[in-house]
Amino acid sequence: MALLPILQYPDPRLHTVAKPVKVFDHALQKLVADMAETMYDAPGIGLAATQVDQHIQLIVIDLSKEKNDLLVLVNPRIIAESGHQDYEEGCLSVPGIYESVTRAEFITVEAEDAQGKTFKLDADGLLSVCIQHEMDHLKGKVFVEYLSPLKRNRIRSKMIKHAREIERNSY
Numbered sequence: 001m002a003l004l005p006i007l008q009y010p011d012p013r014l015h016t017v018a019k020p021v022k023v024f025d026h027a028l029q030k031l032v033a034d035m036a037e038t039m040y041d042a043p044g045i046g047l048a049a050t051q052v053d054q055h056i057q058l059i060v061i062d063l064s065k066e067k068n069d070l071l072v073l074v075n076p077r078i079i080a081e082s083g084h085q086d087y088e089e090g091c092l093s094v095p096g097i098y099e100s101v102t103r104a105e106f107i108t109v110e111a112e113d114a115q116g117k118t119f120k121l122d123a124d125g126l127l128s129v130c131i132q133h134e135m136d137h138l139k140g141k142v143f144v145e146y147l148s149p150l151k152r153n154r155i156r157s158k159m160i161k162h163a164r165e166i167e168r169n170s171y
């Protein structure tokens with residue numbers, strides 16, 4: 001297993017659109033394991049392959065306290081949605097930033113698991129938010145794009161400034 005570097009906003013690679021997974025091979029199983037390890041280490045509750053610079057439709061999520069309930073979604077598609085909810089979201093690609101986003105309250109998702117078996121999942125609350133947030137990554141969209149241009153530009157500047165400071169401290 002290995003920890004993978006997480007792309008940091010505003011890295012342009014975060015806007016890459018992910019391709020569907022067609023082959024459920026050993027390389028895919030390894031990426032799932034490495035993404036899970038990377039998410040648990042962060043720690044985070046969700047990670048999309050886009051964030052580790054792998055542009056395929058793969059998401060890992062774990063909302064459990066014990067970090068022992070990994071949900072793997074390959075080629076996820078929302079087949080039903082209803083209602084609205086606001087949630088204060090964060091993102092491993094935008095550390096230290098938390099902002100409220102409005103999304104669907106209830107969703108039904110169809111996806112393949114890591115072995116290629118299709119399943120259906122009804123989600124509400126945080127799980128629903130997290131799946132929608134991670135599916136946005138696969139479309140090349142980061143949650144800050146739901147905010148006003150003013151807020152987004154402030155976040156962008158803060159992230160660039162922070163990255164420069166890290167860079168300077170490593171000299």
Ligand code: QAP
Nearest residue numbers: 044045046089090091092095096097130
């Ligand atoms: C996406 O986000 C999410 O800023 C997953 O300093 C977030 O795991 C979906 C994290 C909220 C729904 C609601 C963020 C860790 C983790 C940070 C995460 C940070 C350290 C974010």
Ligand code: CO
Nearest residue numbers: 090091092093
């Ligand atoms: Co994110």
